[in-house]
Amino acid sequence: MTPDKRRAPAGAAVLRDEITTAIRRALMQELAAVGYGRLSIEAVARRAGVSKTAIYRRWSSKLDLVLEIVAAAAHGKLPALDTGTLRGDLALLFQAVALALRHPLASQIIPDLLAEAARNPSIDATLRQVLHARQQEIGGRLVTRAVQRGELPADTELDAAVDLIVGPLYWRLAIARLPLTDGYLEHLVESVAAGLGADSVLPRPREAPVSG
Amino acid sequence: MTPDKRRAPAGAAVLRDEITTAIRRALMQELAAVGYGRLSIEAVARRAGVSKTAIYRRWSSKLDLVLEIVAAAAHGKLPALDTGTLRGDLALLFQAVALALRHPLASQIIPDLLAEAARNPSIDATLRQVLHARQQEIGGRLVTRAVQRGELPADTELDAAVDLIVGPLYWRLAIARLPLTDGYLEHLVESVAAGLGADSVLPRPREAPVSG
DNA sequence: CAACGACGGTACGGTTGCGTCCCGACGTGT
DNA sequence: ACACGTCGGGACGCAACCGTACCGTCGTTG
Numbered sequence: 343m344t345p346d347k348r349r350a351p352a353g354a355a356v357l358r359d360e361i362t363t364a365i366r367r368a369l370m371q372e373l374a375a376v377g378y379g380r381l382s383i384e385a386v387a388r389r390a391g392v393s394k395t396a397i398y399r400r401w402s403s404k405l406d407l408v409l410e411i412v413a414a415a416a417h418g419k420l421p422a423l424d425t426g427t428l429r430g431d432l433a434l435l436f437q438a439v440a441l442a443l444r445h446p447l448a449s450q451i452i453p454d455l456l457a458e459a460a461r462n463p464s465i466d467a468t469l470r471q472v473l474h475a476r477q478q479e480i481g482g483r484l485v486t487r488a489v490q491r492g493e494l495p496a497d498t499e500l501d502a503a504v505d506l507i508v509g510p511l512y513w514r515l516a517i518a519r520l521p522l523t524d525g526y527l528e529h530l531v532e533s534v535a536a537g538l539g540a541d542s543v544l545p546r547p548r549e550a551p552v553s554g
Numbered sequence: 555m556t557p558d559k560r561r562a563p564a565g566a567a568v569l570r571d572e573i574t575t576a577i578r579r580a581l582m583q584e585l586a587a588v589g590y591g592r593l594s595i596e597a598v599a600r601r602a603g604v605s606k607t608a609i610y611r612r613w614s615s616k617l618d619l620v621l622e623i624v625a626a627a628a629h630g631k632l633p634a635l636d637t638g639t640l641r642g643d644l645a646l647l648f649q650a651v652a653l654a655l656r657h658p659l660a661s662q663i664i665p666d667l668l669a670e671a672a673r674n675p676s677i678d679a680t681l682r683q684v685l686h687a688r689q690q691e692i693g694g695r696l697v698t699r700a701v702q703r704g705e706l707p708a709d710t711e712l713d714a715a716v717d718l719i720v721g722p723l724y725w726r727l728a729i730a731r732l733p734l735t736d737g738y739l740e741h742l743v744e745s746v747a748a749g750l751g752a753d754s755v756l757p758r759p760r761e762a763p764v765s766g
Numbered sequence: 767c768a769a770c771g772a773c774g775g776t777a778c779g780g781t782t783g784c785g786t787c788c789c790g791a792c793g794t795g796t
Numbered sequence: 797a798c799a800c801g802t803c804g805g806g807a808c809g810c811a812a813c814c815g816t817a818c819c820g821t822c823g824t825t826g
Contacts, residue, residue, distance in 0.1 A: 354792035354803055361804080377670065379591020384783055393805045398785070450672045456729050457589065457665035474730060502722075502738060505730070506745050509721030510714075517668050517724070518686060518717070526714060533718050537749030566773055566822040573774085596813055605775045610815070 357400065364390040365397055366411050374450040378408065378458045378465070409468050412455065416472035423480060428488040428540055432531045435480065436511055440522060443515040453516050477504055488540070495539050506537050569612065576602040577609055578623050586662040590620065590670045590677070621680050624667065628684035635692060640700040640752055644743045647692065648723055652734060655727040665728050689716055700752070707751050718749050 368390035372381055383404055387394045401407040423438075425431050443449050452473075459466035481504040488494040510530060514520050580602035584593055595616060599606045613619040635650075637643050655661045664685075671678035693716040700706040722742060726732050 354794075354801085356793090356802075358803080375673065377589075377591045377673070379589045382783055383785090394783095394785080395787095395806090396804060399803080404784095450669075453665065453669040453672065457662075457669045460662045460665065460731065461587065461589070499741070501732065501735075502741055502745065505722040505726045505742075506749070509723070509725035510717040511721070512729070513721035513724055514717045519672065520713065523713075529711070529714055530717075533714065533749040533751075536751065537718070537745040539745075539748065566771085566824080568772080568823090570773080594813060595815090606813095606815080607776090608774060611773080616814095 361390075361392050361396055362400060364392060365400065365407075366414075369407060369411050370415070370447050370451065373408070373454065374447045377450075377454045381408070383407075405462075405464055408455075409464060412451075413468055413472050416476075423484065424487065428484070428491070428493040428538070429531050429535050431484045431487070432507070432534055433527065435484065435507070436527045436530060439508075439511055440515065440527060443512070449516055449519070477508055481507055485538075488538075493540050498539065503538055507534055510534070573602075573604050573608055574612060576604060577612065577619075578626075581619060581623050582627070582659050582663065585620070585666065586659045589662075589666045593620070595619075617674075617676055620667075621676060624663075625680055625684050628688075635696065636699065640696070640703070640705040640750070641743050641747050643696045643699070644719070644746055645739065647696065647719070648739045648742060651720075651723055652727065652739060655724070661728055661731070689720055693719055697750075700750075705752050710751065715750055719746055722746070 365386065368386045369381075372386050372389055376382075376385070381404060383394055383397055386407075387397055390396075397407065401410060423431055423434055425434055443452070455465060455469060456473075459469050478500070482500050484507075485494060485498055485500055485503050489496055489498055510533075514526075515522070577598065580598045581593075584598050584601055588594075588597070593616060595606055595609055598619075599609055602608075609619065613622060635643055635646055637646055655664070667677060667681060668685075671681050690712070694712050696719075697706060697710055697712055697715050701708055701710055722745075723739075726738075727734070
């Protein structure tokens, strides 16, 4: 039974959005600076200029805090990504990924959380929802359309295709942290397209995909 | 001036190898269990069944400990890797990488340290020595030989080639942590070879590489 | 066989972070 | 204008860890 509430929270008795935002930003910065392992609520509160209580009123634990905020941050924009050609789609996707991984925060937080996911089931589940699943979806659409156009063989395995698409760029930007030289992305488009089984860049009519 | 030493350390006054080994093993396990961020000397000592003093007598700090042990562990074996064909070399390399990343310890420690390297210059430098440089070397030899054989174009960029070779498999095994299905490695060999610019698997005579 | 001397282990103070409790401040609704 | 009730902030007890100092132990050397 829910007793009639005396009054709805109002006035000063309501969570201030500015504080919530400050906590979110501070969390991202702390996460980038020290990683999830060393992350402390106190440091987040210090950096945000708020009290620990302000945080604990909003999230029940450090894990809750990270999961909610990271998931929200990753729920951002997903590109439409339908340029009409496999190479066009790849180029657009790579540009989006490169842009995202340019963010100093993202390029430090993402590898850190992915590593942490190997030992923390909650983080693992969250990342699979907001990262891997999204990649599978984007990659799936990209591959499916390319197959329908006849650019890729019909028996293309989505799983392996995603590895081939995502792996090299992620390796370079997030792991090796090497610069993106001129023309690298364009070159990568060609390499990945060829690796996926697309015809050479020179337009050469392809036979119909295996029927049945 | 160095006064004549009374006596060389001997007997019980010498570091016991068994203790050193136990510390090494415990460090790897702790590193895998909690990551570098949370790593504590006390936990390593507990797990090794030794005292903290035993650790501090051997290494001056947590960073020293990790750097020395990780570098030593990574200095392991490097495959000869010269099978006579690009695809043979790739297959051998992938099998070696897959084997290494199967080790539960390695697959947890490596991503963790790579993420930590983004914010710790010492770790970054060490990993670049023992990982990246080695990859560049192996990849360089692999590509160079393939170019000499005419399997790859002469203007192949080593940098991008390494990304393409290492990225997909690392992504799948260490980041996405997906299983290695039957035939995956063989399939990956073909994809990467094609991505690098090799001819189709069907032997088709290639014109002589660009002369000069 | 006795003395040497560094070993491993325990104990210690200092620091940091967790999670909670209490308090004065504040803006809205009656 | 007043009462309401949650807000943010500071303080507290508890726990873990760091790095060091001290102490008894042990195997080798002379």
